[in-house]
Amino acid sequence: MVKIQPFQVEQWMDRLETTPGVLNIAETCAASVSVDDLVQLCKDKNAPGPLSLSTKLTYGAIRGSEKLRQRVASLFDRESEASTLPAENVIITQGAITANYLLFYTLVGPGDHVICVYPTYQQLYSVPESLGAEVSLWKLKAENDYIPDVSELEGLVKTNTKMIVINNPNNPTGSTTPKSVLEKIIAFAKQRDIIVFADEVYNPLYHSLPDGQTAPPSVLALGYEKTVASGSMSKAYSLAGIRLGWVASRDKSIIEAVAVARDYTSISVSQLDDQVASYALSEPVLRPLLQRNLALARSNLALVSAFVEKYKSVCSWVKPTAGTTALVQFKKKGVIVDDPSFVLDLLEKTKVLFMPASPCFGSGHDFKGYVRLGYVCETEVLKEGLARLGNYIEQNLL
Structure with missing residues (x-):
């Protein structure tokens, strides 16, 4: 039987996000939209609608419709200095x-x-470990704005290193790995024939x-063939409810291998x-x-930045540059809080929900006192959540 570590952030979210009356500022999606909202946003009022109700609901195109795969491929083409990514180099999946x-x-x-950046979404290191691979964590540092230090790769790489895993923008820190650093990672991997996978x-x-x-x-x-990227409609595109993502690669053999494995799971x-x-x-x-x-x-x-500044004796962070999440550390009279207890007490007293970072994104004492905040929710939800959090701080932490 395959043994895999419990997926902590998903278990915490599943257990707590349905708390009655919760103000969820742990959510990581940009504020969700409806199909009606998409139609209202559309700049071409003569464009066909989003759904063809006359389409027979068969399995459909197994790898995703040609139209959708072309549109996903075009997301990469807009920013590419390499050749156009063919639609056949994309497979549509049920979420990233x-x-x-x-x-x-x-x-x-x-x-x-496998070398994997850390902190990141737990799936990215726990799954390869469960499959029998050895995983080395490439630890991001606050003093470096959570940007990977490529000079550390030399000390992490091994003769059997198969893959380097990155997450850009990063969850949970909200940091950006700039192009210059990405180019160094690619150069390092290319020299050693290592796959670079980016969530x-x-x-x-x-x-x-x-x-x-x-x-x-x-x-x-x-410009490196052995690169793979995953993405989804959930975070940047506000459509988590349709459960749709993709995997794309310059290496067609990787796509074909994924397609073979996919036949045993969701089919389409x-x-x-x-x-x-x-x-x-x-x-x-x-x-x-x-x-x-x-x-x-x-x-x-x-709004969050002003809040952190107001309560800087209690909370600190590296301000995010991208994505929807931030890591914020809390202290009580100079002493780092126990973040799981803090999260549960805050939820009980205020109905405000964060995710505790030490169980969800760390091990041991990593990220002690930190919470992950999701700030790209509806603005009124964030304002109310920060107001309640401010009252909690004044009554309990100052």
Whole structure:
């Protein structure tokens, strides 16, 4: 029997996010939209609607409709200095979580070594470990703004290293790995024939980059064939409810291997989900949808930044530059709080929900006192959550 570590952040979310009256500022999706919202956002009022109700609901296209795969491929083409990514180099999956699992299941196993950035979504290191691979954690540091230090790869790599796993933008820190660093990672991997896999579910929400810094491209845009990227409609595109993601690679053999493994799981995605995603990624909808989410991220991050500054004797952070999440550390009279107890007490007294970082994103004493905050929710939810948190701080932590 395969043994796998409990998926802590998902178990915490599953247990607590349905608490009656909860103000969920642990959610990591940009504020969700409805199908009606997508239609309202569409700039072409003559465009066909998102759903064809006359379509027979067969399994549909097993790898995803040609229209959707072309539109996903075009997301990479917009930022690519390499050749156009063919639609056949994309497989549509039930969320990025399935894309990630299929990729690991296909490519790594006993005898392989994987290097994975840390902290990150637990799936990215726990799944390869459960499949028998050895995993080395590439630890991101607050003093380096949670940007990977490529000089450390030399001390992590082994003769059997099969894959380097990154997450850009990063969950939970909200950090950005800039293009210059990505290029160094690619160069290191290319020299050793190592696959580079990037979980890019928060791409392209690069909303608060320093002056002069441009949004980094996908790893698929950097000219190395053995690159793989996953993405989804959940985070940057506000459509978690359709459960649709993808895996894409410059290496067609990787895509074919994933397709073979995928036959044993979900076979295909829902035709309804495929149609809604295709509509959301059409040009008249995609641009205003991303403009909405980028603006929401910037305005909400300003609220959190002002809050952290107001209570700087109690909380500290590295301000995010991208994505929808932030890591914030809390102290009580100079002493770091026990974050799981803090989260549960805050929820009980205020109905405000965070995720505790030490069990969900760390091991041992890593990230003690930190919580993950999801700030790209509806602004009114965030404002009310921060107001209640402020009252809690004044009554319990000062």
